[in-house]
Amino acid sequence: MSEPMNTPNSQPGKTPKPTKPAKAPRAPKAPKEPKAPRVPKEPKVPQPPLPRGTVSRATWRDLAVVTALSLIGVWGFAPAFGERGYLLAGIGGVLIGTGAGYLSHRFRLNAFVTGLGAIVVYFVLGSALAMPGYALFGVIPTLTTIRGLALGAVFGWADIVTLAAPVGAPDYITVLPYVAGWIVGLVSAVLVLRWMPRHDRTPGRLAVLLIGPIALYVLGVLIGTQTPFLASVRGIAFAVVALIWLGWRRGSATNASLQERKGLNKNKLIGTAIIAVAAVLVTGLAGSALVPASESRFVLREKIVPPFDPQDYPSPLGGFRKYTKDLGESELLKVSGLKAADKVRLAVMDTYDGRLWDVAGPEAQTGGSGSFTLVGETMPEAPLLKSGSTRSVSVSVEAYSGVWLPVVGYPSQLALPTEPEDKTQDLRYNAATATTVLTSGVKKGYSYSFDADMQDAYSDDALKNVPTADVTLPAVDRVPDVVAAKAAEYVGTATDPIGQLREIERQLKVNGFLSHGLASDAVPSRAGHGADRIEELFTRNQMIGDEEQFAAAFALMARSLGYPARVVMGFAPENVEEGEAVTITGEDVTAWVEVPFEGIGWISFQPTPDEKEIPQDQNPKPKTEPQPQVRQPPRAEKQAEDLLTNVDINDSDDDKKDDDEFALPGWLVAILWIVGIPLVLYLVPLLIIAALKAKRRTRRREAATADARAAGAWDEALDSYAELGFTVPPVGTRGMLARDLGAQVSATTTLERERTDAAPSAPESASGFLTRLATGADEAVFAGVDAPDDRVDDLWSASESSSKIAASAVGWWRRQLSKFRISSRPTNSARKTTPTGGTRKRRRGSSDK
Known part of the structure; x- marks a missing residue:
């Protein structure tokens, strides 16, 4: 058997460990589904810049909305005016003001030219819109409409809140909605077209555009009535x-x-x-x-006390017979502090319209009786008064009532009681006539005290050859011809004023007879002093009347001779003992005439005859059955013309004032002052500084040498940049300064273009002109030879072009301020040439500003 094969991990004598089975490979992950491709945002397409003076669609919409809101505000003027004529004036004013603002933007006008042009358009078109009834053919301006447009803009605000609504007079009252709409339209258009495009459209800035329409809306509420419209x-x-x-x-x-x-x-x-x-x-x-109740609405006409208008009250002289017939035995006043011959005056009347002697209204801007002012305890000094004596008088009111406060002489201090009711805010006084008014009236139990200056008395000898004072009084109208004829007859051979007036006074007293028209009088006497009654006084067999008729006739006769005469009504108590109180009754009522003399004061005349037997007519009249007397109703102050007998009116030129003398009307003088003073303050410094700049430029342009003229072109450009507010570096070569200033202009131009959406105003940038100018100036200064004249002219052209581009890059305010600046920047051009015209050698890179 073969030996087992040794492995690196095996050891001899040991059984090798079994190896782990290999892991099965993982299944591959399924690939992720690809995400849907993201749709890219549409890139912002840059809008091409609009030409200068054009308006974008968004701006047109803004202007339309602001105009519509302004018209809603004008609509709210209806309760104050009633008729629809105000709509034509208000709408026309808004549109004209808006149009003037658009023209200012279209032609890039400055504030002064814009305001002046808007005023011209205001007067030219205002006649057809605000006062078409007084314009020629309803469109062409006349002197009346120009005067009304000026007065309405100034006085219309006071008239609208002091007159009862709906307001139909004065004739210029419809100018108020016209001028209000004109101002709001002009300001709103300038803000929309010229201010708003330069800023981000934030809610705060957009709300600024609503200020004008809101002001019109609120104004309609304030000048309206308690009933909401x-x-x-x-x-x-x-x-x-x-x-x-x-x-x-x-x-x-x-x-x-x-x-x-x-x-x-x-x-x-x-x-x-x-x-x-x-x-x-x-x-x-x-x-x-x-919504609050109508009575709790805040309207100006309910909070502002209107000025006292004597025409709102019956003429004091028209109620003369009330005192003699109805109040003859009644105790009217108790007065202490009087001396013998002192008279208590109620009112002074110096205007006559053929029906009544009356106190002139406030619209009669004369030295007469129409102007009453709010006064305190100290009264204003009376003009023409010559006084050497004073009185301290106390008055207690009994049966008398009315707004005319009885006084003596010319009051200097007047104290009204504060308990149980304080009426000091109701006191009005006319210093020229010493007429005192308590608008809330007086009644039984009211008392007051005052100190008064008394007019000195003068003899006729002292007044001989003294002319009457130059006092302008309201004209008298519808005077019978017989008045002037009798005046010429009565004066006889007298030539001086006092002599003629005394003769008229004497003739009336000698030939006239006193009768109050009472049942106890031997001869009846008709009340009144209209033109028919005055003619009757002189054409009957006897002149019969009382103080009312004789004082009225004497004043008209004096006026026919050219003397400023006025009628005074008051009381003349008898049996005055110094230091004791005097009771004044209705029988003490009287009227007299005053005429001013130069350096003397107002001299009084009493033309009423004394009581004497009245002869009966020699021609017997057929007897008639006596009829029971029926009290006639009092004569109305404002009688119809057909209730008067026909009277021949003398319209000859002899009784009219000389209208040939030319004088600027007061409203035109006021406009000239209002416009002229700011114009002078603006133009005088501007012209002086412009002359200094022109002299500086001429000195540089006409320097002796070419290099000095070239350096002067560079210095002139730097000065213009410094005056426009650009920062000129203190050191550096011309090329460095050109690049620095060019960058500043470029940055300012970019910012201005983003704000206004305007296109560049020149094909070449300021940097290019400055570089060309710097290079040319260096060549002319350091070349060692004189530069040609055409080359120097090119440098000056480049200097002017660069300055224009720099001016167009900055805002309007900086351009205006530059006109009032003179650059104090030190220049080196004078040191760059020798007295002989040669140039000095300089190191390369040296500073040549």
Whole structure:
């Protein structure tokens, strides 16, 4: 037998271990199914930059939404105006303002030119939109419409909250919605077209665009009335449009794939529907329960006290007979502090319309009685007053009532009681006429005190040859011709003002007869002082009347002679004892006339005759059966024209003011000041700095040597870059500076292009022009020979081109600021040439800035 074969693992004498059976090989794994290939996202296709001045579709949509919201705001002006004329003005204002903003973007106008152009368009087109009834052919501007457009923009805000709604006057009131829409449209368009494209469309920046429409909406509420105007409809429409626009405008899906974009758009549609339904439900259902009551609505016209308008109250002189007939024995006032001959004045009247002497309204911008101001305890100083004596007077009200506060002289200090009711906020005063008003009125038991200055008295000799003062009073209208004829007859041979006025006063007192029209009077006397009554006074056999007729007639006669006369109504108590209180009754009522004299003050005239027997007419009249007396109703202040007898009106040019004198209207002067002052502050420094820059450029361009002119072109470019706000390195060669500045301009241009989507404004970059300029300047300076003139001209052209590209790369504000900067950067061009025109040798690589 053969020996067993030894294996490496076997040992002699030992039985070898059996070997383990080999493992069965594993079954190979099934290969994994390959994953579906991933669909690559659609790459973002870069949009080509839009030409300068064009508008993208998204921006047009933004502008349309903002304009629609502004029109909803204008719609809310309806309660204040009532008629639909305001819609034409408001809508037109929004569209004109928006159009002006678009033109500003289209032609890249600066802020000053944009504002000036918008103002011009405002006046040119405003006549047809805001005041078509006063425009020529309803379209062409006139002086009336230009004046109204200016006044409405300034005073319309006060008128709209102080006049009762719906407001129909003054004629310029519809300018308010026009100017409001114009301002909002202009500002909104500038923000949408010029500001928004330069920034990311974040919700905060998008919300800025809603400020103008929201302001119009709120303004419609503030100037409206307590009754809301379609609050639910307008509120839902405004909220739905604004919310949907904000949701869709923010968060575009341009970076998503087509499939993902469809999903996002579907979610947006669902979200939009939810927002719309929620807005309708919240504003329509919940809002109706949360809307405050009408009486608790905040509207400005309920919070602002309107200015006092005397035209809202009856003429004091028109109620003269009430005191003599109804209150003759009634105790009206108790006054202490009077002296003999002192009069208590109620009101001063200086305008006449053929029916009444009345207190002029606030629209009469004269030195007369129409302007009443809110005052405190200290009263403003009276013009023309010459006073050497004072009074300390206390008044206690009895049967008197009204808004006209009785005073003596010209009050300087007036104290009103604060208990039980404080009326100090109701006190109004006119210093020119010493007329005092308490808008809440006074009644029995009210008392007050005041200190007053008294007008000095002058003799006729002291007034001889003294002219009347130059005081402008409201015109008098519809004066009978007989007044001027009688005035010319009465003055006789008198030539000086005091002589003529005293003659008229004497003739009225001598030829007239006093009658209050009472049953105890021998001859009846009709009340009133309209044109028919004044004509009757002079055409009857006897002049019969009382203070009402004679004072009114005297004032009209003085006016016919060209003297500024006014009628004063008040009380003249008799038997005044100094230091004792005086009781004033209705029998003490009186009226007199005041005329101002230069350097003297207002002198009073009493043309009413004393009581005397009235002769009966010589022609006997047939006897008639006496009829019971029936009290006639009081004469209405605003009578119809057909209730007056026909009166011949003197329309001759002699009674009219000379209109030939040319004077700029006040509103035009105000506009010139408002526009002129900012214009001067803007243009004067701009022109001075521009002149200095032009002088600097001329000095460099016309230097003595070619190398100096070439170096000047380089220095001029560096100065323009520094003035635009670029950082000019203090050291370095021209080539290094050119590369550095070119990189800055390139970075600024890229950023500006991304913000505005604008195309480059020049085919060559600033870096190319700067490199060419730097190389040419180095050659001209270091060549050792004079450079040709055409070569130097090319360098200056390159300098100007590079500066223009740099200016177009920066924003509007930096360009404006550069106009007001003068670079103080030191230059080396002056040191690069010798006095003889030769060049100095320089080491290679030296700094030549």
